[in-house]
Amino acid sequence: MTTTTTRRRRPALMWTLLTLLAVGIAVFAVQPYLTGDTSLSKIPLNTDVALHYLSIVIHALPGGLALIIGPFQFSTRLRARHPKAHRIAGRVYMISIVLATAAALFAATVSTSGLPAQIAFYLLAAAWLYSLCQGYRAIRRGNVREHRVWMVRNYALTFAAVSLRLFLVIGLLAQQAYPTLSFDDVYTTSAWASVLVNSVAAEYFIVHRLLVHRDRRPASSGRRGDAALTAQ
Numbered sequence: 001m002t003t004t005t006t007r008r009r010r011p012a013l014m015w016t017l018l019t020l021l022a023v024g025i026a027v028f029a030v031q032p033y034l035t036g037d038t039s040l041s042k043i044p045l046n047t048d049v050a051l052h053y054l055s056i057v058i059h060a061l062p063g064g065l066a067l068i069i070g071p072f073q074f075s076t077r078l079r080a081r082h083p084k085a086h087r088i089a090g091r092v093y094m095i096s097i098v099l100a101t102a103a104a105l106f107a108a109t110v111s112t113s114g115l116p117a118q119i120a121f122y123l124l125a126a127a128w129l130y131s132l133c134q135g136y137r138a139i140r141r142g143n144v145r146e147h148r149v150w151m152v153r154n155y156a157l158t159f160a161a162v163s164l165r166l167f168l169v170i171g172l173l174a175q176q177a178y179p180t181l182s183f184d185d186v187y188t189t190s191a192w193a194s195v196l197v198n199s200v201a202a203e204y205f206i207v208h209r210l211l212v213h214r215d216r217r218p219a220s221s222g223r224r225g226d227a228a229l230t231a232q
């Protein structure tokens, strides 16, 4: 009985943790770019490119919005009760990602973080946009199941903004133990790790939560299996 209750609560706990991390990082990371004060930038700006700071602002604001909207889009309860809100928030999420991706491509090009990190950002941006397009195409065709799969993949990439910062903290702590590690090593590794770990986590979630649960679902259980992908 207790095990069953724990199993039922686990997705809700995961969803709460994910939401808290998403909102926390969105507020913490984006807030310095709301002031217009270039000296508050957390990354070194390219002094040869006047638009570098502006590109970070245009990237970070919609990026933060997408990060916050995402978890609520996965809530079965919210979707069932407010389908129109799901559609509107979905459009805002999409436009945010298109804007954030365009600005990210520019920011990555003029970044001073070095080629290995720039390549990680290009890859992330391409996968971000591709998974969004696939998710959109699926829902336009009325294929809800495929839409969910692609949107899980897409949000896992949005969530790379959280993972990157968590890995950075871990890397900076590791630097204490391994002083030969440079900040660039930590930054580049964190950028690549965020892409890789989040993509693998998304595929694990899709296979073990969505596909396996649906296959096990009795034919008479209606839409209940849909909750496997979502939290509430």
Ligand code: HEM
Residues within 6 Å of the ligand: 025, 026, 029, 030, 033, 041, 042, 043, 056, 059, 060, 063, 064, 065, 066, 067, 104, 105, 107, 108, 111, 112, 113, 117, 121, 122, 124, 125, 128, 157, 158, 159, 160, 161
């Ligand atoms: C998932 C796709 C994303 C890509 C490809 C991407 C790409 C980039 C790039 C290239 C930079 C400049 C980094 C540098 O020059 O070293 C950057 C910085 C930044 N990004 Fe993103 N980003 C993504 C998602 C997000 C999201 C969802 C947020 C929301 C919080 C976000 C917030 C920021 C912020 C605040 C900065 C400025 C650096 C800092 O203060 O930490 N990004 N991003």
